[in-house]
Amino acid sequence: MAKITKVSPLAPKGGFPALPQIDGVRFSTIAAGVRYAGRTDVMLAEIDAGSAVAGAFTRSSTRSAPVLDCQAKLGRVEDDAKGFAFVVNSGNSNAFTGRVGVEAVEAITSAAANTLNLPVSHIYTCSTGVIGEPLPHGKITDALSELSQGLAPDRIEDAARAIMTTDTFPKGSCATCEIGGIEVTVAGIAKGSGMIAPDMATMLVYIFTDAKISQAGLQAMVSKQNEATFNSITVDSDTSTSDSLLVAATGASGVDVEDNETFERTLGVVMKDLAHQVVRDGEGATKFVEIRVEGAVDAGDARKVAMSIANSPLVKTAIAGEDPNWGRVVMAVGKSGAHADRDRLSIWFGNVLVAENGWVSPSYVEADAAAHMKGDDLLIRVDLGVGSAESTVWTCDLTHGYIDINADYRS
Amino acid sequence: MAKITKVSPLAPKGGFPALPQIDGVRFSTIAAGVRYAGRTDVMLAEIDAGSAVAGAFTRSSTRSAPVLDCQAKLGRVEDDAKGFAFVVNSGNSNAFTGRVGVEAVEAITSAAANTLNLPVSHIYTCSTGVIGEPLPHGKITDALSELSQGLAPDRIEDAARAIMTTDTFPKGSCATCEIGGIEVTVAGIAKGSGMIAPDMATMLVYIFTDAKISQAGLQAMVSKQNEATFNSITVDSDTSTSDSLLVAATGASGVDVEDNETFERTLGVVMKDLAHQVVRDGEGATKFVEIRVEGAVDAGDARKVAMSIANSPLVKTAIAGEDPNWGRVVMAVGKSGAHADRDRLSIWFGNVLVAENGWVSPSYVEADAAAHMKGDDLLIRVDLGVGSAESTVWTCDLTHGYIDINADYRS
CATH class of the missing domain: 3.10.20.340 (ArgJ beta chain, C-terminal domain)
Known part of the structure; x- marks a missing residue:
């Protein structure tokens, strides 16, 4: 892969935004050496019990093992008293890796479930990077204990950096709205930036909110907003095997946003901003x-x-x-x-x-x-x-x- | 316009092939100054009475005035005793030129009909080059008399050169087959995806044969072979407003090739060879x-x-x-x-x-x-x-x- 040394001329002028903490979500990152040297490459996000998790994924018919696993889990809550976790690595997409790809997903989600004391079905894993090489999942499972010890609510920028591949800048966005006099916050991160086309992109996106909403209600909003945001961008018409968007609503604000248009608009603002940042970091982009x-x-x-x-x-x-x-x-x-x-x-x-x-x-x-x-x-x-x-x-x-x-x- | 100075590394090694004359077809070219200086830019092909003319055109919904005119004329024979002519210019595509574009087509085809003593409906004109600028059709109509005086059966290579835009080599191909002990010949020329900055490449293809066949029979073969040849190449997925293929069968060999598979295969060989040459001259192509x-x-x-x-x-x-x-x-x-x-x-x-x-x-x-x-x-x-x-x-x-x-x- 060619060395990317210059930040995109279209990067947001202010650098990474100061993202608010979302009550009920904690992040950690580590340099596990999946492929890259001298940088973090695994991100863990832990999400409190009672949260709703929604998502959207590539429509590729050759989608990766982790995408298939996420899709199978979405909407399932095995234990109300248990939270959720996202385990994301850069450097290797675990795509087109056959049976060993499925085994790698099982190894990672099982180990994360053990470490965090969560059901395996509450663990979502995503991988981005080279296609067709076995994911060295041992490097990730070996790192889980240290990762879990580092969890903190103020490390979302670290998370944004750990998931980068050829991105030239980390991507973050946030928005708030007031509903019934109480502020609700949405904050998210994304990585781009080649193979970007509708039906998503070489793109991973994680968005968190303290709003309270059912899984089905959140999923409906995410699916609808996805059409006008991530499914409406294209860098090169190519569609990744790994695109994944996950949205977690912790409910920590206590504000019920079921069918709430103000909240949906606010969620849409963050999704559109992150989608635009992915285009602004399109490979070689100057416009x-x-x-x-x-x-x-x-x-x-x-x-x-x-x-x-x-x-x-x-x-x-x-x-x-x-x-x-x-x-x-x-x-x-x-x-x-x-x-x-x-x-x-x-x-x-x-x-x-x-x-x-x-x-x-x-x-x-x-x-x-x-x-x-x-x-x-x-x-x-x-x-x-x-x-x-x-x-x-x-x-x-x-x-x-x-x-x-x-x-x-x-x- | 970017200067194209080097011939494509994929150009046929032997240069332009020695194409046989096709009885019943004569060519002429001239430097009319449509846009370029110091080179020929208008080609006239005159085809004997009794010939069949078939074609295939771009499916673009914004196709040019000359394409629409050719499509309207295809299959019509107004006078059995009269031949046909192709008038082709490079330098200006007469595309997206509104009413004046239609008038330019009318002016050229009327003048050619007068000069050659043919019905207007027997004159096919094609244009390739800059888009959205009025075609200076007077330069072409003024040149018709001299063009007609230069008509000769051995000038097909001149014709191949006159229709080039930023093609880096002229494209020609021929094939023969024996049917009932008599040789039938197919010879054709093309221009391709050399580029006239700022406009799209246009593919123009003219193929001639001395086979004897009905217009409907020829059209069926051309349409079928077109799918597996010119419609099966892509340089950059972009589709010109002007792509045109015209095939004329003079019947001069006396060999009836109606529904003849040997002839269709031979026609297909020439079409595929020309299609491949267009790809080999794709903009910037090295493979x-x-x-x-x-x-x-x-x-x-x-x-x-x-x-x-x-x-x-x-x-x-x-x-x-x-x-x-x-x-x-x-x-x-x-x-x-x-x-x-x-x-x-x-x-x-x-x-x-x-x-x-x-x-x-x-x-x-x-x-x-x-x-x-x-x-x-x-x-x-x-x-x-x-x-x-x-x-x-x-x-x-x-x-x-x-x-x-x-x-x-x-x-």
């Missing part, structure tokens, strides 16, 4: 791009067009070149398979109307659009003019940096 | 890659998997790095949406069995696969193990050269 498609006959078509634009190598290289190349946007609309009419199409770069009615707008001055393209954060807006459905997705540009990172022989 | 998928539940699934692998930026960058990164192939299978079972999947690089039954093959030695990856022509073979359908597609790697060509600001 963060919002693609907004309007006027489609239905939501499916709007999304097809948005993803066709967001995944087009020609659009993405044009963005890298700061070129307001609307011809390539027309091309991407045309190839999407969605219903479109060339002569009703309008395209904006930022607020600059570029094309309308099947041709360059009479008001268009290329210098205006070119000026927009020089920014870090770009908007490409398309009105198909054939309906009223819309979709927004986020992506980044395609640069030499992406090639550098991915064309390097594994080492 | 030609065949992706062969077997064992799918149906042909649609086999193709989905093949295209998912061929279009994956992570697979394509790994190939550029000569890395037998089978984990990325697993990923691409998983994201394709096709029915697959991780534990029945087998993968080969060349003849090296890399993975089987959901994990690295016990016989796998990475040095063997790495040696295969050092070649120019690579094979990635996947057996899904869940059925018997198969699909083969061809692609190239994704390199810094692609970024260089496409991230350059238009100038």
